[in-house]
Amino acid sequence: MRESHLAERMDDPHCDLGELNRTYAQFGTVNGLVAGWRRVYRQDLRPHLSASRPNTLLDIGCGGGDVPRALARWAARDGFTLRITAIDADARAIAFAQAQPPVSGLHFRRAMSGDLVREGQRFDLVTSNHLLHHLTGSELRALLGDCEALSAGLVVHSDLQRSPLAYLGFRVGVAPLFRGSFIGEDGLRSIRRSFTTAELRKLAPPGWTVRTLVPFRNLLIYGASDRD
Template identity: 30%
Template sequence: MHEPRQGTDLDKRHRSPEIMDAPDLPAARLIETLKGLRRVNTVTQSSRLMWPDLLAAARRIPGKGLRVLDVACGGGDVLMELSRWAAKASLDVEFAGCDASPDAVAYARDTAASSGAPIEFFVLKVGRDPLPEGYDMIMSTLFLHHLDEDDAIAFLREAAAKAHDRLVIQDLLRSRLSYWFARLGTRLLLLNDICRIDGRSSVEGAFTRAEAEGLAKAAGLEDAEIVPRFPFRYLIRWVRPDRP
């Protein structure tokens, strides 16, 4: 049974490779896991946590279409939900998502096409490929904890430099409560073994709010907000003071 490492009580971050990140994971197993993560995002309302910033970004550029990029988008379910809400609100938003996994990108494209969501998906590996230019809002959900500290700082710095309006990062908080929430939640949602094991590893590798604040400052985002969100989440929100 996977338990928190002895003697740490999750006081320190312990990052370990997650199964779903393995390049040789069969596509069928990855897709099964992405479906499980979609269920998690639905229950924890991940899209709803990003929606206020999308609205705020749209208000900052009235009369002009908003361009949104979701980095490490996985199966694209957060973007698809945001796309539906934007259409209902009559917002002019162009959505795109990128992920390091070609299988995840193919699955996201197929799912979006089936639902009629006009979203572009493409392969991009953070740290290897530069983030593209031209997006107003750059976001990511449950990705930051996959990176070591130096790579997380580099990602925040590059994403903020590329975002015309704002950067919004949603991730897990590391704590004993969030650890047990992940253990119980993945079982109650009947998720597969990868989701159950990776869910616990994710919390062990996650950052605290203080650590997230330190990452943002190290990336040069001195005025970034670290906003707590239920359940056991936080947002790193950085808004460009003056749009170019």
Template identity: 30%
Template sequence: MRRFRTPEIMDDPSVPREDLALSLRYIRGVNRRLGGVSALLCHLDFWRRDPAFDWPRDRPLTLLDIGTGSADLPVAAVRWARRHELEIRVTGVDLHPTTLELAREHVAEQDRAEKSRESPLAAAIDLTQADALRLMDRFAPASFDIVHAGLFLHHLSELEILTVLRIMDRLAARAIIWNDLVRSRVAYAAIHLMTLGMPRIIRHDATVSVRAGFTRREALDLATRAGWTRPRHAWRLTTHRFTVTSTKPPPRPTISESDAAAL
């Protein structure tokens, strides 16, 4: 089954707001039930406990979420950090202005559901409009500890994917996570059945997303060509989702000129 890209309705700047809201609500459900949230949080939890990762203790961990959609993954990351009494700052970027409006509304809704919280979720989440292909114009290299892209890269051409993967590598100081769809006939049949009777935007975009997904070989090849260090692939057969991750060694401590002269 070859990779084949068809424009998704949700990417159209003129898509009706109510249709886009339906699509984003469906994606939140997919992330919650089929591994998008758990994939991100499992990696965060592993790195939190890994001494080699050197999790920051004197400042918040910084996370960039590219193609943030309705910001459900930033919300999940902040809640996870609070459960573990950790600080985290998440920046979510998306190009679609209406998507960002809906993302801000979703974060506000989640805040209203957590009235007991002293600090609102929105205080730890910065949502901004940005083109994923031009993020180096917005952020300096190594601006974030972790850079994540979930259910986003399958929207792009191969050249655009390589560009974004290279940008992710440059922006990440410690780790990169690519979380996306496995392409297979089984996955296509499963999503076809799962979306029976659903609104057209969901049924169309879900099926074309799987057709634009990636095999294990393709994902690893793209990450390697983009310069990722020892990319690692993991996937779940039951959810047809995969992650490719790469970590970097912690920065070496620097010494002052006077200390160097004394050596």
């Protein structure tokens, strides 16, 4: 059963700032190991990028900013102009992200998806990483409604897939690699908070599809995609 009541230490407004910043700094490594964004970029995002005009992408819940930085780097390497707006509701995350070396076309902002809907903004692509498990069912539905309003093309939410094997694999193979941060403890809690594929499919509104990605990932997708 999903344990949505569990609190992650990095979400505590009074948590140790040094440990929190080390957590943000280590996200790039841990996401490189488990999140599979390079594959998602190649298979889902890149086919929707235009070489003849600037493209726009919104990353929701960006944390320390490692995923939008990677997307900006890959798109530039492939010859695309990609303007990324990366948002997070936590001022500490935005402060960390803005303190890193700047990346052309990437802008960090403290905001929530609803703020951008009220501003009437639209983006070619909308993404998130490890956001869905933080949400209740009603919060998830609200987020997906915002994404439908914000997207002019494709939405891809990537999150953990809850399973005993995922928990064991992270506990044994990943958590011991990261010291002095919240990644080990919070990662295990995140898995316990996350959705199974069946749960996510049950919650997905019409027009949304759920696809699995090895290892232990759920992709919640909306918009033009021939890979559902």
